[in-house]
Amino acid sequence: MIDSNTLEKLSEQPWEELFVPLYEYTDALLKRYNIRFPNTALPKGYDAQMVVDEAIESLFTGRRTWDYDKKPDFKLFITTQVIRSIVWNLFASKESVLVKELILQDEDGEDADVNPLELILADRAYILENIHEKEFLERTEQLIRQRDKSPEQLMMKVYEGRLNGMKNKQVAHLLGVDVSVVEATMKRLRTTLLPLL
Amino acid sequence: MQNKNFTKHNRVDRLFDALSEQTFSDPAEARARLEAKGHDPDAIISHGMKLVERLRGGAEFAIAKQRTLQRYQRAKQRILERLNTIDDPVAYLTNLLAQRGQTALQVNFRNVNGLSHQELLDMIDEVELLYIFDELDNDSSSEINE
Numbered sequence: 001m002i003d004s005n006t007l008e009k010l011s012e013q014p015w016e017e018l019f020v021p022l023y024e025y026t027d028a029l030l031k032r033y034n035i036r037f038p039n040t041a042l043p044k045g046y047d048a049q050m051v052v053d054e055a056i057e058s059l060f061t062g063r064r065t066w067d068y069d070k071k072p073d074f075k076l077f078i079t080t081q082v083i084r085s086i087v088w089n090l091f092a093s094k095e096s097v098l099v100k101e102l103i104l105q106d107e108d109g110e111d112a113d114v115n116p117l118e119l120i121l122a123d124r125a126y127i128l129e130n131i132h133e134k135e136f137l138e139r140t141e142q143l144i145r146q147r148d149k150s151p152e153q154l155m156m157k158v159y160e161g162r163l164n165g166m167k168n169k170q171v172a173h174l175l176g177v178d179v180s181v182v183e184a185t186m187k188r189l190r191t192t193l194l195p196l197l
Numbered sequence: 198m199q200n201k202n203f204t205k206h207n208r209v210d211r212l213f214d215a216l217s218e219q220t221f222s223d224p225a226e227a228r229a230r231l232e233a234k235g236h237d238p239d240a241i242i243s244h245g246m247k248l249v250e251r252l253r254g255g256a257e258f259a260i261a262k263q264r265t266l267q268r269y270q271r272a273k274q275r276i277l278e279r280l281n282t283i284d285d286p287v288a289y290l291t292n293l294l295a296q297r298g299q300t301a302l303q304v305n306f307r308n309v310n311g312l313s314h315q316e317l318l319d320m321i322d323e324v325e326l327l328y329i330f331d332e333l334d335n336d337s338s339s340e341i342n343e
Contacts, residue, residue: 019244022245137209186215
C-alpha cells in the first residue's frame with residue numbers, strides 16, 4: 001500500500017502536462033519492441049494507453065514504489081523504470097515461448113538437434129534473426145535520403161552520430177556546428193521518421 | 198562515426214532513445230506527433246486526469262482505513278490493559294456504552310459471564326471501541342491533572 005508521503009509527491013506531479021508525452025513515449029517504445037521482437041504480438045486491445053494506465057495505477061496502489069529521495073526526477077523514473085518494465089514484461093515473456101516453438105523443430109518439422117534450454121538462456125536478440133531491425137534501419141535511411149537533399153547531408157550525419165551513441169553536443173563538436181543546429185536537425189529527423197514511429 | 202562493437206539491436210535502441218529525448222522537453226511537438234498518428238491529445242489528457250483522480254481518492258481512502266485500523270488495534274490493546282486493573286470490567290464497559298445510548302449492547306453483556314476480556318472487546322464494534330479509548334484518554338488526563 002502506498003504511504004501518505006509518496007501519495008503527496010505523486011499528487012504534486014503536473015499530470016495534465018505529463019499525459020501526452022507519456023503516451024507518446026510509450027507508443028514509440030511499443031513500436032521499438034515490435035521491432036526487437038518481431039514474432040510477438042501484444043494481447044488484443046493492448047495499447048500505449050493501457051500501459052500508461054497500468055504504470056500510473058501501480059504507483060498509486062503501491063504495487064510499484066517510487067523512492068523520490070533516490071530518484072527525484074519523476075518523468076525519468078516512470079518512463080525508464082516503470083513503463084519500460086511493463087513493456088518488457090509484456091514482450092519478453094511471450095518471446096521465450098516463441099523461442100521454444102522455433103527451435104524444437106527444423107524446417108522439415110523434424111525434431112531439431114539442439115538443447116532448447118541452452119538457447120533460451122542465450123541472448124534473444126542473437127537467437128532470432130532480426131530481419132525486422134535491419135529492414136527498419138534501411139527504411140529509416142531511405143526516408144532521410146529522400147528528405148535531406150542538401151550537399152552537406154546534415155540530417156544523415158546527425159542520425160549516424162546519434163545511432164552510434166553520441167550525444168547532441170558531441171555530434172555538434174564533430175561537425176563543427178552549434179548544438180542548436182543539431183537539436184533543430186533532430187527535430188526535423190523526428191518529423192521525417194514519423195511514418196515509422 | 199562507426200563503432201564496430203554496436204549490434205543492430207543497440208543501434209535501434211539508441212535511435213529511439215535519441216528520438217524520444219525531446220518528448221518531455223517539447224510537449225507541443227509530442228502533441229503534434231500524436232495528432233499526426235491519429236490520436237486525440239485532449240482525450241488522452243481527459244482520460245488520464247479522471248484516472249489520477251480516481252486512484253488518488255482510492256489511495257487516500259486506503260491510507261485512512263489503515264490509520265483507523267492501527268488506531269483500533271492500539272485502542273484494543275490499551276483497553277485490555279485497563280480492564281485488567283478494573284474489578285468489574287463488564288459494568289465498566291456497560292456504563293460507558295450506556296452513556297452513548299447503546300442500550301442494546303447491555304442485553305448482550307448480560308450473557309457474558311465467563312468471557313475473557315479479549316472476548317468482551319470482540320463484541321464491541323470499532324466505533325464503540327474507539328469511543329472507549331477516547332474515554333480512557335480523558336480519564337488518564339484527569340488523573341494526571343488532579
